[in-house]
Amino acid sequence: MESKDKIFKQVLIALFGAIIIIQNFIPFLGYIPMGPLNLTIIHITVIVTALVFGTKYGSIIGGIWGIITFIRAFVWPTSPLAAIVFVNPLISILPRILIGTVAGWLFKFLTLRTGKKYLSMTVAAVAGSLVNTILVLGQIYLFYRGHSMALYHIDIQALLPYLLGVIATNGIPEAILAGILAPMIAKPLRKMMIDRIK
Template sequence: MNRPKQTSRLTRMGIITAILLIQNMIPFLGNIPIPPLNPTIIHVTVIVVALSMGMKDGMIAGLIWGLIRLFRAFAMPATPLDPLIWVNPIITIVPRLLIGTTTVLTYQLLHNKVRNNKLSMGVASFIGSMTNTLLVMLFIYLFFNAEIGQAMGIDASNLGYALLVIIVTSGLAEAVLAAVLAPIVVQALKRLRR
């Protein structure tokens, strides 16, 4: 990569890092506080990065988001569950890293088959968002079943059902939001680059 392109990419990643920090630190810009969890819209930023800049940058944006979330769990938890859930890097970082990967791979697969850019981006955004939701819920269930159930006031044997409700309600809403917003933002960014 030549120097001007490298500088441009580094500048864009710096701006994206600032956006992710702002979304994580200012209520209602990145999370919608509905106890006991915080549904997020930050994944849309990661998806936009993946679709507009590529898989590697999408993974970097996901890593940055995960690291910020990990820091927040220790320094300024938003809910009583934060210190139980988000201090585990597997829960905090792995799903976010994979948002960029699944988004780009899905987009490439669909774009080559259906040749409809908006549809390909929308479905890829939905899949990227659900990747995050499903992996976070799976890891919560695997790593913290009894503790989380107790903190939520749910019998440990019912935690799986509670997490399924979160997936069906919050997770699907987040995914639909991503499927609608991300393609619009990506197309606007592409027009600005011309």
């Protein structure tokens, strides 16, 4: 019985990995184009995985997304900036892994402290999303601020306000969306997993 449950769990994790791959290559399933940038919704899949299966698997699914982002930067970038900044694995891979790490860990921690699973899911989802946004944009500033004129057509003094503007227009809506959708998806999936074990 235990081996069947393990296989069932592995199949679901493989399914989430397949969803991540599909979201990366079918327009509007993973990215919503908004001018030179894209509103990302792939992070919700990573967060749901972390909330349902834990930190380890959330980090693995996030890592799959990161590796795809890294490869796509060379062969089929999602935006003009992606071809320049996402060739750096610290920007393309690390933040994606940490979405699952932070969301999974924070959910477990808050659930143990408060006992309120749905609220814990919401907070963990928002935090996971913001970790991705802040790390990606923060590292872009750290590594590429000297090339701001070439990349963004703005002076280095205007780069930080520009990136903060991206957080406001992209990062915050992405975090709000994650906080709403991830718990709605994760809660019934967790119940299904618990019922399956019973």
